[in-house]
Amino acid sequence: MTDVPENILVVDKLITSFESDRGLLRAVDQVSFSVPEGKTVGIVGESGCGKSVTAMSIVRLLPQPAGKILGGQVLFKGRDLLHASDVMIRKVRGGEIGVIFQEPMSALNPVHRIGRQVAEVFRLHKKISKRDAWDAATEMLKLVRIPAPEKRMLDYPHHLSGGMRQRIVIALALACRPSLVIADEPTTALDVTVQAQILDLMARLQSELKMSMILITHDLGVIAETCDEVVVMYAGRVVERASAAELFAHPLHAYTRGLLQSIPTLATPSKSILRTIPGMVASLADHTHACRFCQRMGRSSADARDRPGYAEVSPRHWVETCPVCYQP
Amino acid sequence: MSAFPVLSVSQLRVHFPVHGGVMLRQTGAVRAVDDVSLDIAPGETLGLVGESGCGKSTLGKAVVRLLKPTSGTIHFENTDITRASQRALRPLRRDFQMIFQDPAESLDPRMSVRSILEEPFIIHGLGSRTERIQWVDGLLDRVGLPAAAAERYSFEFSGGQRQRIGIARALALKPKLIVCDEPVSALDVSIQSQILNLLVELQQDFGLSYLFIAHDLSVVKHVSDRVAVMYLGKIVEVATAEMIYRDPRHAYTKALLSAIPTPDPQARREKILLEGDVPSPMDPPAGSAFGHRMGHPRYEESIGMDLALREIAPGHQVAADPCCLTENDWASLAGDSARALPRSADSIPRVMP
Numbered sequence: 001m002t003d004v005p006e007n008i009l010v011v012d013k014l015i016t017s018f019e020s021d022r023g024l025l026r027a028v029d030q031v032s033f034s035v036p037e038g039k040t041v042g043i044v045g046e047s048g049c050g051k052s053v054t055a056m057s058i059v060r061l062l063p064q065p066a067g068k069i070l071g072g073q074v075l076f077k078g079r080d081l082l083h084a085s086d087v088m089i090r091k092v093r094g095g096e097i098g099v100i101f102q103e104p105m106s107a108l109n110p111v112h113r114i115g116r117q118v119a120e121v122f123r124l125h126k127k128i129s130k131r132d133a134w135d136a137a138t139e140m141l142k143l144v145r146i147p148a149p150e151k152r153m154l155d156y157p158h159h160l161s162g163g164m165r166q167r168i169v170i171a172l173a174l175a176c177r178p179s180l181v182i183a184d185e186p187t188t189a190l191d192v193t194v195q196a197q198i199l200d201l202m203a204r205l206q207s208e209l210k211m212s213m214i215l216i217t218h219d220l221g222v223i224a225e226t227c228d229e230v231v232v233m234y235a236g237r238v239v240e241r242a243s244a245a246e247l248f249a250h251p252l253h254a255y256t257r258g259l260l261q262s263i264p265t266l267a268t269p270s271k272s273i274l275r276t277i278p279g280m281v282a283s284l285a286d287h288t289h290a291c292r293f294c295q296r297m298g299r300s301s302a303d304a305r306d307r308p309g310y311a312e313v314s315p316r317h318w319v320e321t322c323p324v325c326y327q328p
Numbered sequence: 329m330s331a332f333p334v335l336s337v338s339q340l341r342v343h344f345p346v347h348g349g350v351m352l353r354q355t356g357a358v359r360a361v362d363d364v365s366l367d368i369a370p371g372e373t374l375g376l377v378g379e380s381g382c383g384k385s386t387l388g389k390a391v392v393r394l395l396k397p398t399s400g401t402i403h404f405e406n407t408d409i410t411r412a413s414q415r416a417l418r419p420l421r422r423d424f425q426m427i428f429q430d431p432a433e434s435l436d437p438r439m440s441v442r443s444i445l446e447e448p449f450i451i452h453g454l455g456s457r458t459e460r461i462q463w464v465d466g467l468l469d470r471v472g473l474p475a476a477a478a479e480r481y482s483f484e485f486s487g488g489q490r491q492r493i494g495i496a497r498a499l500a501l502k503p504k505l506i507v508c509d510e511p512v513s514a515l516d517v518s519i520q521s522q523i524l525n526l527l528v529e530l531q532q533d534f535g536l537s538y539l540f541i542a543h544d545l546s547v548v549k550h551v552s553d554r555v556a557v558m559y560l561g562k563i564v565e566v567a568t569a570e571m572i573y574r575d576p577r578h579a580y581t582k583a584l585l586s587a588i589p590t591p592d593p594q595a596r597r598e599k600i601l602l603e604g605d606v607p608s609p610m611d612p613p614a615g616s617a618f619g620h621r622m623g624h625p626r627y628e629e630s631i632g633m634d635l636a637l638r639e640i641a642p643g644h645q646v647a648a649d650p651c652c653l654t655e656n657d658w659a660s661l662a663g664d665s666a667r668a669l670p671r672s673a674d675s676i677p678r679v680m681p
Contacts, residue, residue: 197601263517
């Protein structure tokens with residue numbers, strides 16, 4: 001054993017495409033990263049960059065029939081998830097891998113009581129009686145610090161506030177004590193004060209239950225406060241990945257730098273002109289450029305006809321080595 | 329305030345009736361905006377922050393009279409527009425415009441961008457056809473869109489470009505005040521900064537005033553001269569953007585500031601974690617609303633107290649609320665009742681109709 005913790009999940013050159021009227025669109029284009037045991041890996045990027053599709057490919061929850069995984073490998077505790085049988089993947093999903101979805105209202109069934117929905121997870125994954133499942137569900141609500149859990153078990157989702165609903169979704173994801181949790185924008189729909197409560201809860205549960213986590217967000221502030229490692233995605237590709245401390249201190253890719261410089265913080269002077277990234281996220285259908293970010297910046301990439309490769313510039317700091325965008 | 333305000337709102341209330349029972353009689357009211365007073369000077373940006381449901385959008389819509397106020401007054405420059413009829417408002421609307429959160433929903437998908445931008449001129453009977461074409465081209469150029477955009481439809485554009493169209497429409501009649509209701513919250517970070525820059529530039533070029541409504545305190549702080557913090561229908565603190573950030577006095581402002589995630593892994597600040605949620609504006613607590621949420625020991629004391637804004641430092645007003653101030657701040661406010669702010673309606677000379 002080295003001092004590097006073992007990886008609980010390894011994603012290697014994952015390719016996911018969607019069928020559309022413009023042909024196959026590569027939403028995830030050879031994405032590789034790994035999740036060390038007990039750590040939180042953040043995937044950050046703008047809408048359409050493929051961060052959610054990457055996560056949903058891991059648990060094979062892609063919209064059907066349009067979404068297709070065309071290549072690569074996903075190893076969870078050494079087991080190949082991409083070629084696992086449906087029975088097996090259904091056991092893993094919700095069992096060993098918990099998923100927290102963004103929109104707590106659509107992740108919960110509006111016509112069933114909270115208690116029934118949480119108890120159902122136990123009934124599906126463990127062989128226990130209805131009564132035991134109900135008690136276990138009440139325990140889960142206590143764990144996610146919902147006040148008066150016995151009463152809330154009898155409520156319907158619409159009785160609860162956004163923050164409370166998100167706690168229920170977290171309870172569902174954690175019910176079977178998963179070793180890996182995938183949280184897809186868990187706090188995006190919430191107010192800042194409620195976001196702070198939920199992030200605090202997730203951090204506490206993570207250390208209590210010794211879970212690893214993949215946190216998907218567009219908010220670099222959330223990344224900085226919760227993640228150990230960060231994967232920056234742009235137009236379906238990973239442009240940079242490193243430890244959070246390293247990434248924020250020494251961003252090496254032009255896109256990462258652009259993102260970091262374009263957010264106003266409480267420290268930026270009022271009404272100053274912010275740095276911007278010109279243009280908008282490249283269309284996935286357009287393959288004229290080898291480097292996606294050069295395409296957005298309107299650069300001709302005549303000198304780079306092949307897709308840029310990756311270099312590990314310092315331990316565990318990987319960057320896409322486009323001759324223009326890689327700025328050491 | 330030195331300059332004569334563009335907008336002056338005094339003791340504004342917007343309540344929505346709630347009907348229930350078999351006879352559908354009014355059983356209650358949602359007090360979305362409850363006793364709010366504020367002024368905006370020419371060329372100034374007043375930021376308005378608060379969590380969802382605090383009434384900030386309702387306030388924004390009421391000041392441009394897209395909603396009918398329940399009581400209070402709204403003065404635009406010298407004119408009382410609180411009860412003005414739609415007909416009387418129409419000529420005035422040239423001077424105050426609105427930018428909405430979701431440009432996809434606020435632009436008609438069946439109209440070309442040219443017709444969207446031309447419409448304000450047509451409604452107000454301005455210019456000949458050729459002049460209007462020139463003006464639209466000028467507007468597009470000003471907000472950073474190509475001239476070719478005029479012949480396309482709004483759904484052909486990305487979110488950021490659509491928001492530029494929304495800004496161009498608001499700008500068309502050279503207004504004095506624009507109410508921006510969450511103009512960047514639907515946009516990606518890299519696009520958000522483009523739009524914020526555009527809004528700052530336009531303000532400098534045209535001397536615009538903004539009422540800038542957003543839930544993101546770092547965005548609000550970035551664009552605003554002064555910031556008002558709203559909680560459950562009431563403004564609880566107003567100060568310059570710098571002061572709100574450096575020296576917040578109200579407990580809610582402090583909690584809000586500490587909750588913002590900072591994009592710096594080294595700076596792990598102590599967070600003030602709030603318990604519970606915002607109480608319902610249908611049945612607000614009798615005393616301090618935020619004190620109630622925190623279960624503050626002095627809550628009982630605050631019932632029946634006048635929790636209106638008072639000046640705690642020059643240009644810095646805070647609700648005189650024993651639950652939400654430090655001992656020192658409360659003592660200085662309570663011991664100095666003479667410094668209670670006069671209601672702005674009395675303090676500003678105004679020609680009454």
